[in-house]
Every structure is written in structure tokens, then in C-alpha cells.
Amino acid sequence: ITGIHVQPNKAIVGANAFSHSSGIHQDGVLKHRETYEIMRAEDVGWNANKLTLGKLSGRNAFRTRLKELGIELESEDLLNAAFARFKNLADKKSEIFDEDLHALVSDEFISEAAECFKLVYLQVASITGEVPHAIITVSENGIEKRAEADGGGPVDAAFKAIEKMVNSGAELQLYSVNNITSGTDAQGEVTVRLAKGGRIVNGQGADTDIVIASVKAYLNALNKIQSKSERAHPQV
Template sequence: MSDNNKVIIFDTTLRDGEQSPGASMTRDEKLRVAKQLEKMRVDVIEAGFAIASQGDFESVKAIAEAVQNSTVCSLSRALDADIDRAGEALLNANSGRIHTFIATSPIHMKYKLQMQPDQVVAQAVHAVKRARNLIDDVEFSLEDASRSELDFMCRIIEQVIDAGARTINIPDTVGYAVPEEFAYTIRQLIERIPNADKAIFSVHCHNDLGLAVANSLAAVGAGARQVECTINGLGERAGNASLEEIVMAIRTRKDMLGVETDIDTTQIVPASRLISSVTGFPVQPNKAIVGANAFAHESGIHQDGVLKHRETYEIMTAQDVGWNTNRMVLGKHSGRAAFRSRLDELGTTFATDAELNSAFARFKELADKKHEIFDEDLMALVSDTRAAAASEKFKLSSLAVTSQTGETPLAKVVMQVEGEEVQAEAMGSGPVDAAFKAIEAIASSEAELQLYSVNAITQGTDSQGEVTVRLENGGRIVNGLGADTDIIIASAKAYIHALNMLDANIQKAHPQV
């Protein structure tokens, strides 16, 4: 395809997506996601905000060193320290980008920055020049662009392009725009700015009014050639434009949009499952493209039509986006080679043989309980294995729960605390509540339970349950994950995983602070 017909896909799941409360990822989890995004042929991976914390810096650095076929990007405010830290994190990248930004709307300049427009322009130009001294690929964003004055945007964009910015991002930071208005803004900027042809125009839309994808596509129609988006639409508040919806709309309606992407769409569903598993944010069943019901037909009229001719009610195939591309079902007679091969196909690799052996042992245990093991089971099993491997202070030895009609449930738990066996028991309003209280009697974390979520991974009464437990303590929020065919055990695993993450005390500052 010609450069003018290609839309660059800029994935910000690891940066903006991670800003969702409770969605923080560990360094290893970020690496797994980044490798999946690379496998999907994402053009630019925004790996984090290098100055936000030491953890974010190390994640950006690790991803920059591991990813070879996508550009790795770090966000930075228009401040010297931010830019220098981003440059340091990207030092060993095969292809790196610094993405610097400053607010340009009257309300942000007056109340947040407390700066005059001339000062904002000067700082933006200085930031771009400093970034260009460190790296060739510099992107500049006008924060809150959808509420900024058009004349001022033209002025600042012209100057930052002269300073060396090669991508100009127009974010709808608060999800305020509507498609016709947003397209008009993009079109006006491209037409009015004298050196607009020296930069690629990008958009980054939030979903506060449910218009992020519509606004992004309208902008593409107006000349934008980069779209910033996230897997599953993950992001703070109502989220970001959904990558899978953007990509499949471009592919399905090429007749209207006239553009293409380089994305391998068969990797969309594996990426969606990975993000859901890592963050603990389940995908709603009716979510476009990746929801469980996205290609389901229950209406008799629809079923009849699809049986006669698929395109009567389907505008794309499930296989196009990665549903059911391989129906190999593993079981207790499956060997290590088949196990490893299927996980490779799902985008999951193991850093060491010990990690593979641990996961395979858990697979065999699961196969004794469950006749057929599906892809969803494997992804949950791997997440559970890694959660257990990351555990240090607390480990579950045994759990016994008594629950009977008319009686208060009782849980008895035995845990290893730094290698020493400790026991406790507690009553609760239900078996899970009793188990959590017994664990807390040992841990004494004083953490507040913010979320308890259970998802059946596959159909059937022998399905694994995947549990997410979100704990908050002293301003820190962590997600614990656990999976088991016994939902009480899965819940205990998730709670203990969260406790170990709190104990690790990895600080992550919010990038906007």
C-alpha cells in the first residue's frame, strides 16, 4: 500500500490503558503484552511513561530491548527531566520514539499549567528540540486539543514541526468531540498549517460519550494517518478507542475509508484474552469483535440466513480476528510438546524451562479434573502459574471450608508465611468471605477489598473459575488473579496473589500527578 493509504496503529494499552484504576501491570506482564502486540504487527507500542516511576522506566527499557519489529515509544511531559528519562529508557531500542505533550486548551493553560499561550508555545518548541537531540522520531501532542482554539493549534503545530516533530497528535482528551466536528478540526489543521505535509497527523480519542471509535474514523476520513488506541478499549475513565474496532472497521469498510493497516487481525482475539487476563478486566459478552457473543446468532431468522449464506448476517468472519483458528483440544494424554506448541500459537512463551515445567505440571493436574482443556483454560493456567511464581511472602498450603444451610460458613486455612506454617480460621457471610477473613487473620494487611470478580472461563460445571481480587492499601491498588475448578480455592489464590503484590511494595505514580 502507498504511505498515503496506510494508517499507522499506535497502541497505548501499556501506557494509557494501564492508567485504568487497578490495571497496573508488572514488568513481566508488560513484556508479554508487548511481544503479543509485536506479533500482531502493531506499528508503534507506547510502552509507558518512563519518568512516572522506576518500575515504568524499567518496563520501557526492557520492552525497547526486546521488541525488534515495532517502534517503542515513551511518553513525556514537555519537561527536560521527562524527556531525558524517556531517551535513557529508549537508548537500546531498535526503533524508538519520544512522545512529548503539553496542554493547549484555555481551561488547561489557565488552571492547570498557569501559563500564558506564548509560554506554552515556547516550552513545546524547546521540548521537541531537546527530544530531537536524543532521538530522530519525535511525536508532539496537544493535550485537550478538542477544547483548544483552532488558531492557537495552528500556531503551535507549525512551530513544533519546524522544531523537528514528525508526528502531531490531536487528542480528544476528555471525550468531548463529536465526529463531524472532530473531522472538521483535522481537515482545517492539515489545510491551514503551511508545513503540515512534513508531519503525520494522529488522533487519540477517549470514550466518555461513547464516540472514541467514531471520532477516530472520522479523523482518518479527514486525513489523519495514525490512530492511537488500546486493546479492548482499555483506559482511564470510560477508556480509549478500541484497537480491534478501529482495525476491523478499516478492513471491512475499505470501500468508504480507502485506507489499510498492517495489523495481523488473526492475533486480535489472543491479544484481547491476554489483556483481560493480565488486568483482570473481563470483556463484556456483547463487545464488538472480541466479545463472546460477537459472532453468535440466536434468532431463528438470523440462524437460517447464516446457514444459507454467511454474509446475510455476518460482515466479517470469526476466523479473521482469531476466533477458533485452531480447534485442537488438549487433555490428560497430551504431551509437553503439544502443550508448548499450543501456547506458542497463543502468543505465550516461557523464559525458563523451570517455568514451562511448572505450567505443564499444573496442566496435568487440571487435566485430571477437566475432560477437555481449551485455549481459555490454558491462558488462565499460565496466568495462575505466573501469579504463584511471583508469590514470595504468602503461600497457600491448604483450605477447608464448611458451608451448610442454616449454618454460618467456616473456613480453616493453612499458609506459609516466609517459610513458616501458620493456621487460622474464621466465619463469614459466605464461604469466600470466610476464606478471605481467615487469610486476613494471618496476613493482617488492613487492605480494603475493592473488587471481587468471578468469570467462568469455559462452559460446563467443570469449568475453571478465574477470579480477580482488587485490594487497596495506602493509596496503592493491585489486582490478584487465581484460577481453579474449585471457585473457593481460586478466590483464595487471587487474594493471596494480591497480598504478595502489596507486600512487594512496587510504587507506581500516576503519570498526571
């Protein structure tokens, strides 16, 4: 009516009035709402309270949100691994969205597959007027290997450094980048398609750093090429 927006931190009617970001508060509200809320959000015009996932969130809030999204992890080990990835991401961005959770869990299932190659360390330099350079360390079946290379850009340099180590002979057919969430701290999701010996595989990787996401996707595709159980052609 007045055209004046209500401040988010305004008591009772502000957007953050029924929002919980602390792991202790989230766990308490999930177990017994009245622990931290003396009134219901619905009674003052809100649809429900809100658990904001971030670096302070705990395992219970993480597990609950996954269930609300219809995601059921088969074992406690999978949940623990996904939660560890969640905490790492939460240290990099202020708020975790549902799209981030889908990407985290998808990445976790990917990592559960047989992994011959794992990223250990990556350093890239892209300076105006100079050739981009990448230094990378990859674990191949538990043995760490290091290589460096120049390229047309930081991603190209990183891919060339990987090939110096693994010499896969695979042909890069597709490189695609999509943002999972909005904002400058959004996660980027990279898809890489490699072809070798009549086999075509898609690799995916997600990270707030697009170069790291690209390397994850490339290594994921290489792991699929190594896997004898991979189908001859991916669903595209």
C-alpha cells in the same frame, strides 16, 4: 441433507476421526503425521487434525499449542511449572481449552513473582442453616500458619481466616468472578482489588473450585502489596 448428525466416533468422517488425545499419539503426529494417520484430514473435508488436550496429553503437545497461541515461555523451568499446573487441571476436567491455557500461563507468571504468601491447605463448610466456616493454612515466607473463621459465605469465611493470620489491614474494594470456559467443570477466574496506604492492587486467581480461586486471588493481591516494586495504581 438427511438431517441426521454423523456420530463423532464414525470412521473417517466423524468429528473424532482425526482427533488425538493420547500423549504418545500426539507426539507421534507432531513429529511425523503418517505415524498415526494414513490419510490427510483435508482430503475428507476437515480443515486439519486436532490435538485434544487433556490428562493424557504430553509435554510436546502442550508446548506446541502454547506456540500456536503465541505464548513463548522464557525458560524450561517456566514450561515445566506451567505443564505441572496443566496436568493438575487436566485431572479435574475432561478437556482443556485455549482459555484455560491462557489462565494457566498467566497464573504461572503471577506465581513467579515474589511470593510472601502461598496457599497450603483450605477446607470450607457451607451447610444449610449453619454459618459457613473456613480452615486455612498459609505459608508466610516458608513458615506455615493456620487459622479458621466464620463468614457470610465460604469466600467471606476464607478471607477472614486469612486476615486473622496476616492482619494486613487492607480494604477489599472489588471482588469479581468470571468463568473462563463453559460447562460445570469450567475454570473460574477471580479478581480481587485491595487498597492499603494509598496503594491499590489487583490480584487474580483461577481454579475449577471458585473458593480456591478466590483465595488465590486474595493472596496474590497481598503478595503485590508486599512487593515494593508494585505500581501505585493498577491498570483497570
